Amino acid sequence: MLATYARFERLHSGLFHDVKQAMTTSKLASAMAGRAGYSRKESRYLAQVALLHNADERLDPKSGERRPHTAPQTHNTLDWMLQNRDALSLHFCWTKSNFNMACYLVARTCYPFDAQPRLIGQNFHGKSPVEVAAHFLEMVPTELREEAVRLALILRFADQVSNYTQNMKRVQLALTGLVVELQTGGVSVNIGDLRTGAFLAAVGTDIHQDRILALQFGVRRDDILTRDQLMDLLPPMVRRRLDSNLNSLLEAVAA
Numbered sequence: 001m002l003a004t005y006a007r008f009e010r011l012h013s014g015l016f017h018d019v020k021q022a023m024t025t026s027k028l029a030s031a032m033a034g035r036a037g038y039s040r041k042e043s044r045y046l047a048q049v050a051l052l053h054n055a056d057e058r059l060d061p062k063s064g065e066r067r068p069h070t071a072p073q074t075h076n077t078l079d080w081m082l083q084n085r086d087a088l089s090l091h092f093c094w095t096k097s098n099f100n101m102a103c104y105l106v107a108r109t110c111y112p113f114d115a116q117p118r119l120i121g122q123n124f125h126g127k128s129p130v131e132v133a134a135h136f137l138e139m140v141p142t143e144l145r146e147e148a149v150r151l152a153l154i155l156r157f158a159d160q161v162s163n164y165t166q167n168m169k170r171v172q173l174a175l176t177g178l179v180v181e182l183q184t185g186g187v188s189v190n191i192g193d194l195r196t197g198a199f200l201a202a203v204g205t206d207i208h209q210d211r212i213l214a215l216q217f218g219v220r221r222d223d224i225l226t227r228d229q230l231m232d233l234l235p236p237m238v239r240r241r242l243d244s245n246l247n248s249l250l251e252a253v254a255a
Contacts, residue, residue: 011055011056011057011080012072013068014054014058014070014071014072014177015176015177015178015180015181016175016177016178016181017054021162022050024162024163024166025158025159025162026050026051027047028161028162028165028238029047029049030043030050032233032234033046033154035233035234036154038151042147042151045092046105046155048102049102049106050155052081053106053155054072055080056073056076056077056080057080058072059076069180069184070185071181071185073118074106074107074129075118075120075121075123075125075132078107078121078132079121079123079124081099081106097140100136100140101136101140101144101148103136104137104139105152105155107129107132107133108133108152108153109155110132111160113129113133113156113206114128114129114130115128115130115209116129130209130212130213134213134217145219146223149210149214149224150223153207153224153225153230154225157203157204160199160204161200161203164242165234165238165241165242168245168248171249175191175194175196176191178194196249197246197252200242200249204226204230205226207224207226
């Protein structure tokens, strides 16, 4: 499961979605939760979930063989979490509610978060990211759903910006790694095709489906954090680096 670093590394065998990205996301999500007013216990819980958000054996769906250096798939991560439910709950001292909320949080990190079916995985093969998220949100106790929605948006934001909060050398290495992951997965792409500046400028704005889920599950719209609110939760130094990197990436496109 997560007994050794080697096992953790095996579950994060990407070049963009690697161990460093998981740990950076964990640290950042925890810091953001603390700045949002969550307790140390709640922030630690989010940090634990963040460590798992890309856990994926990277198995070929047809041959079953490992394909390291491919991008993780949220459906596969959720399969892995369900297969290891007891071990994870014991390792992190999670209750049933903790585990179900963790699955919802991870489900919300799927990108893009839309209503298009994903023909991947076992438990949720043919289900869209929104359907999968709704499945787990329904399993979260009613009194915890508002917290789940807020924490999910914090985790999603931390996940999507984490590799861009380092120095530009790390950013360039991460982008090169992302291209390799996509190419290994069969996508013909180069760094320019990623449009990273535009992506970063829009992180946190994809909340249309969250509003629909909020209406469906009786969650207040005020609990759906906006991009501006999420940016304000970033530690000041992290925000300065992110803003600087975003400007550099946008300037590179304009040049």
